[in-house]
Amino acid sequence: MAAPMERMILQSDWQYSLREEKGRAWITYKGTNCPSVHGHLDTQGISREGLPELTGTDGFTVHNISKYTLTAQYSGELGSLTRKFVAPQxxxxxxxxxxxxxxxxxxxxxxxxxxxxxxxxxxxxxxxxxxxxxxxxxxxxxxxxxxxxxxxxxxxxxxxxxxxxxxxxxxxxxxxxxxxxxxxxxxxxxxxxxxxxxxxxxxxxxxxxxxxxxxxxxxxxxxxxxxxxxxxxxxxxxxxxxxxxxxxxxxxxxxxxxxxxxxxxxxxxxxxxxxxxxxxxxxxxxxxxxxxxxxxxxxxxxxxxxxxxxxxxxxxxxxxxxxxxxxxxxxxxxxxxxxxxxxxxxxxxxxxxxxxxxxxxxxxxxxxxxxxxxxxxxxxxxxxxxxxxxxxxxxxxx
Structure with a gap:
């Protein structure tokens, strides 16, 4: 049987929750045959362009964010994965x-x-x-x-x-x-x-x-x-x-x-x-x-x-x-x-x-x-x- 694929899951309404003052969105890494890792992305401020400045917990980081996209990475003992998330226009x-x-x-x-x-x-x-x-x-x-x-x-x-x-x-x-x-x-x-x-x-x-x-x-x-x-x-x-x-x-x-x-x-x-x-x-x-x-x-x-x-x-x-x-x-x-x-x-x-x-x-x-x-x-x-x-x-x- 084919092995399950590792994946990353981001809160479905992240584009709204992260633009709030002290905004937060949950994020999860699911590896292959290992426990899931649950973390958060937290808004530390808003840039001049109106984009949230984010920090992550539990091994999660944000590489890039725009109005409709967010690229996150998990790096930890259980694995490493980068994924781009796209919100609806x-x-x-x-x-x-x-x-x-x-x-x-x-x-x-x-x-x-x-x-x-x-x-x-x-x-x-x-x-x-x-x-x-x-x-x-x-x-x-x-x-x-x-x-x-x-x-x-x-x-x-x-x-x-x-x-x-x-x-x-x-x-x-x-x-x-x-x-x-x-x-x-x-x-x-x-x-x-x-x-x-x-x-x-x-x-x-x-x-x-x-x-x-x-x-x-x-x-x-x-x-x-x-x-x-x-x-x-x-x-x-x-x-x-x-x-x-x-x-x-x-x-x-x-x-x-x-x-x-x-x-x-x-x-x-x-x-x-x-x-x-x-x-x-x-x-x-x-x-x-x-x-x-x-x-x-x-x-x-x-x-x-x-x-x-x-x-x-x-x-x-x-x-x-x-x-x-x-x-x-x-x-x-x-x-x-x-x-x-x-x-x-x-x-x-x-x-x-x-x-x-x-x-x-x-x-x-x-x-x-x-x-x-x-x-x-x-x-x-x-x-x-x-x-x-x-x-x-x-x-x-x-």
């Missing part, structure tokens, strides 16, 4: 009602976001100020997944009612409903411009759809149980995706050279040739695979219910590039960024892992509430949390 707490979890979301570079809460409110809002622009009404039950098509004006959703719906973000009208799953739909993937899409769910299948005719082109059935997550990517030419037994339908567009990646409840990561329908690999994982995504045309990453993160090279999945267990709880979302990724967990953590598979920064703000989704518009990262708040962070600070 803005927290949107009024998009969803109080006491309603923000369970999924998506944003575009054009300034729109879409998200759903535990009260089944599916909302389109402005990323600049959080103003709600549209309410999408039509699903019967929980909505588990929502995303924009590449155009930025069409939205795809799916949920417990076993339906996929396609909406206009401009009019809030449902343009099409796709029916074919026999249990709740948990995630979707849009292929290129969106003439075809993929969905997966609790019925143990993944389906490739023709959006124009609202029909199923093929069903991936032998997945071994609930399919929690799916992702599609163009693969490197060195990866053999197999050949289809029959010529594809003319309604199937841009599936050639692509792999379908599935994360399954039966603790497996599975890869299929999207056009060939052939299973390319199946990798046993430590527990239910909650989320999967591609990092490049040869690399992918998955996160499990027991907190394991596995980075693999598709050319040799049997030997992971790196695998570790986070002490933070279940991995709930993964977001590729540059050659690394953001990961969010069930204990309120959201952190960035760089191309060397080293944790570089922690996004703060959520106080032990699960962070269900992490998305990006090219300049900012947004998180959806059980406390109902959507938080926005600048990528410049990470």
């Amino acid at each position: 803005i927290s949107f707490s009024a998009i969803h009602k109080q006491n309603k979890s923000a369970v999924c979301g998506y944003v575009t570079a054009g300034g729109l976001g879409v998200s759903c809460d535990s009260g089944n409110q599916l909302l389109v809002w402005q990323t600049s100020d959080g103003e709600v622009r549209r309410r999408l009404e039509g699903h019967k039950g929980d909505v588990y997944t929502c995303q924009f098509f590449p155009s930025g004006v069409v939205i795809l959703t799916g949920g417990a009612d076993m339906q996929l719906k396609i909406w206009s973000a401009e009019t809030a009208k449902c343009a099409a409903t796709l029916v074919g799953h026999t249990a709740g739909i948990l995630e979707t993937a849009v292929i290129d411009r969106g003439r075809n899409i993929v969905s997966c769910g609790r019925d143990g299948t993944a389906k490739l759809w023709d959006v124009g005719q609202s029909s199923v082109l093929t069903t991936f059935k032998d997945c071994g149980g609930i399919v929690n997550s799916c992702s599609v990517e163009v693969m490197d030419n060195s990866i053999d995706l197999g050949a289809p037994d029959n010529p594809p339908s003319e309604r199937e567009v841009s599936t050639e050279g692509k792999m379908l990646l599935l994360g399954c409840e039966n603790a497996t990561l599975q890869g299929y040739g999207l056009r060939s329908r052939q299973k390319i690999f199946e990798l046993d994982c430590h527990s239910a695979v909650n989320v999967v995504t591609f990092l490049s045309d040869v690399q992918a990453v998955c996160g499990t219910q027991d907190g394991h993160v596995t980075v693999v090279d598709i050319r040799n999945v049997r030997v992971p590039l790196k695998e570790w267990q986070e002490s933070r709880s279940a991995i709930l979302s993964l977001l590729p960024h540059k050659q690394g990724f953001f990961a969010s967990t069930g204990d309120g953590s959201c952190f960035y892992v760089d191309e060397r598979q080293e944790t570089r920064a922690e996004l703060t703000g959520a106080d032990c509430d699960p962070v269900y989704k992490t998305v990006c518009d090219g300049s900012h990262v947004y998180t959806s949390c059980r406390d109902g708040t959507i938080r926005r962070y600048s990528l410049l600070h990470v």
Whole structure:
């Protein structure tokens, strides 16, 4: 079993508490197979720039602080670790009602976001100020997944009612409903411009759809149980995706050279040739695979219910590039960024892992509430949390 990773935890509202007179924030170091070290950061004064001057206790020191970032170091008998903490630029707490979890979301570079809460409110809002622009009404039950098509004006959703719906973000009208799953739909993937899409769910299948005719082109059935997550990517030419037994339908567009990646409840990561329908690999994982995504045309990453993160090279999945267990709880979302990724967990953590598979920064703000989704518009990262708040962070600070 992969060893737990060492980590540092900082009080979630540090950017406010440390700017108070005689401010204080708690900080903790958790090493590998050793007791945790608990300390404090104390404000000794405020600089001309309005930044707190800090001292630490119990081996903690502060190397740098700005309006939204703090870099702290622990150095002691149990280990040494430096970590950067990033506070949200803005927290949107009024998009969803109080006491309603923000369970999924998506944003575009054009300034729109879409998200759903535990009260089944599916909302389109402005990323600049959080103003709600549209309410999408039509699903019967929980909505588990929502995303924009590449155009930025069409939205795809799916949920417990076993339906996929396609909406206009401009009019809030449902343009099409796709029916074919026999249990709740948990995630979707849009292929290129969106003439075809993929969905997966609790019925143990993944389906490739023709959006124009609202029909199923093929069903991936032998997945071994609930399919929690799916992702599609163009693969490197060195990866053999197999050949289809029959010529594809003319309604199937841009599936050639692509792999379908599935994360399954039966603790497996599975890869299929999207056009060939052939299973390319199946990798046993430590527990239910909650989320999967591609990092490049040869690399992918998955996160499990027991907190394991596995980075693999598709050319040799049997030997992971790196695998570790986070002490933070279940991995709930993964977001590729540059050659690394953001990961969010069930204990309120959201952190960035760089191309060397080293944790570089922690996004703060959520106080032990699960962070269900992490998305990006090219300049900012947004998180959806059980406390109902959507938080926005600048990528410049990470």
